[in-house]
Amino acid sequence: MKSGFFRFAIAALVLAAPLAAQEHTPTAPAAQVQGAEKTEGAASAEPTDIITPHITDGKHLELPSLNPSHGFAKEVTLPSGWPSFDIPLPIIGPFHVDTSPTKLIVMLWVVAALLVVVLVSAARAHTQRAAQGLPPKGLAGAIEAMVLYIRNEVILPNVGHHGEAFVPYLLTIFFFILTANLLGLIPYMATATGNIAVTGMLAIMTFVVIEVAGMRALGKGYINTIIFWPHDMPLAMRLPMSLIMSPVEIISKFTKPFALAIRLFANMTAGHIVVLAMVGLIFTFQSYVAAPAPVAMAVAIMLLELLVAFVQAFIFTLLSSVFIGLVRESHH
Amino acid sequence: MRSFLFRALTLVAVTALPAFASEAEAPKGGLLSPAGGLMFWTLVVFAVLFFVLSKFAFKPILAAVEEREQSLRDAMEQAKADRELAATLLAEQKAALEAARNDAQKIIVDGRATAEKMRADLLEHTRVQQADMLERAKRDIEAEKHNAIAELRREAVDLAIAGAGKVIEKNLDDASNRALVDKYLSAIGTK
Incomplete structure (x- = not known):
């Protein structure tokens, strides 16, 4: 049952991918601007796309460097040839999984390591202060405020009765997305949540949590969330209603996590594209005079991105809670 | 669109x-x-993160918060109980004070009544004594009066006898005079 949903969700996400790629009509390269590092000296340089490599995954890490000839960055190529395997999927064929690290995989590790260090040390400080009967202070206090806000104002009211069981999962979702969003704003780093694979996987996990929560809360009644079968209608009406409404029910199950994945991915990607496009304007105009306005706008967009980083983590958590609450409360 | x-x-x-x-x-x-490797690593990293964070971060934080909330709740309960106890004690104190005041009032009233009674008794006693003394004095006066009368009578008899002796000396043989005096004297004696 579970793996069936899992496959279906992967299929839904993967199916969407070729749509964008197949429409291969050669349109004008709009997002192309001149490469930052190549305009240093000669204006003869070919326009290079700096946006796409930034917002997509790659095999190179950019580390800070004092050498201006490579844009103050030192490229490190990540190792290849780690184990890879194919997951046989129905309809769309085998799904290739290569476990060798890429830029965003490294970012995932950084996010996880940072989270573990910060949250576990905060928890330790918390326990020590609590042993003295004192409230936490400093970072631990801030972490506690966030944890409590998410738990008391977002998770528990929306998930409903016995919502405590979902608190750790949803808190992890919140902090994971928040940290990934924020790290993506730091130069030399990349936004893991700006990739459909990451957000898609998060959405699939949330989908599984939602459906398992529904199965556990409703028991046999869970089947009513898949097959529409109104008991208060005459049979002659019930049958056609069921035939029409059941697909709607099933589709609605998949649109929720799909929307979660697309929303997060699109928000994080869009912000970075806008910031880079603003900076790219300087090189398009090839003039220092034109610099202040795009820089001011890019700074404003970065500040907005700071807000968006929090808002998107919050929304993903809030909507996951709402969906879990919905399926647990549904009585058809 | x-x-x-x-x-x-x-x-x-x-x-x-x-x-x-x-x-x-x-x-x-x-x-x-979506890249398969990235999905795979997202799952792995998230799963590890979920277990580590829920065990070593969220559980202790929420436990500490729970503990603090519990202690706050306990303190509030305690404060409420203390307040109720204080109210009870205050009521008791008030009642005791009221009782004491009533007692004092009663004692004062009693004392006043007792004093009043004692004064009345004393007054009565004095009056009785006075009346007694008056009575005795009256009796004494009466007795003295009787004595005086008896004395006076004896004196009168003596005087009369002396007078009569003088008369007799002059008219000793006048028997009819003597009869007259005797008759007179006996008339006094019976009076």
Whole structure:
């Protein structure tokens, strides 16, 4: 049952991918601007796309460097040839999984390591202060405020009765997305949540949590969330209603996590594209005079991105809670 | 709207393709095709993160918060109980004070009544004594009067006898005079 949903969700996400790629009509390269590092000296340089490599995954890490000839960055190529395997999927064929690290995989590790260090040390400080009967202070206090806000104002009211069981999962979702969003704003780093694979996987996990929560809360009644079968209608009406409404029910199950994945991915990607496009304007105009306005706008967009980083983590958590609450409360 | 979105996405995807073509090892596909490795690692990293954080971060934090909330609740309960106890004690104190005041009032009233009674008794006693003394004095006076009368009578008899003796000396033989005096004297004696 579970793996069936899992496959279906992967299929839904993967199916969407070729749509964008197949429409291969050669349109004008709009997002192309001149490469930052190549305009240093000669204006003869070919326009290079700096946006796409930034917002997509790659095999190179950019580390800070004092050498201006490579844009103050030192490229490190990540190792290849780690184990890879194919997951046989129905309809769309085998799904290739290569476990060798890429830029965003490294970012995932950084996010996880940072989270573990910060949250576990905060928890330790918390326990020590609590042993003295004192409230936490400093970072631990801030972490506690966030944890409590998410738990008391977002998770528990929306998930409903016995919502405590979902608190750790949803808190992890919140902090994971928040940290990934924020790290993506730091130069030399990349936004893991700006990739459909990451957000898609998060959405699939949330989908599984939602459906398992529904199965556990409703028991046999869970089947009513898949097959529409109104008991208060005459049979002659019930049958056609069921035939029409059941697909709607099933589709609605998949649109929720799909929307979660697309929303997060699109928000994080869009912000970075806008910031880079603003900076790219300087090189398009090839003039220092034109610099202040795009820089001011890019700074404003970065500040907005700071807000968006929090808002998107919050929304993903809030909507996951709402969906879990919905399926647990549904009585058809 | 939708076609616009598609065009925009297509633009991004198409512009991505040459960049990937130049990089041999780069994963194929556009922005909307999920890379298997990234999905795999997301799952692994998230699963590890979930277990580590829920065990070592959220559990202690929430436990400490719970403990603090519990202690706050306990303190509030305690304060409420204390307040109720204080109210009870205050009521008791008030009642005791009221009782004491009533007692004092009663004692004062009693004392006043007792004093009044004692004064009345004393007054009565004095009056009785006075009356007694008056009575005795009256009796004494009466007795003295009797004595005086008896004395006076004896004296009168003596005087009368002396007078009579003088008379007798002159008219000793006058028997009829003597009879007259005797008759007179006996008339006094019977009086």
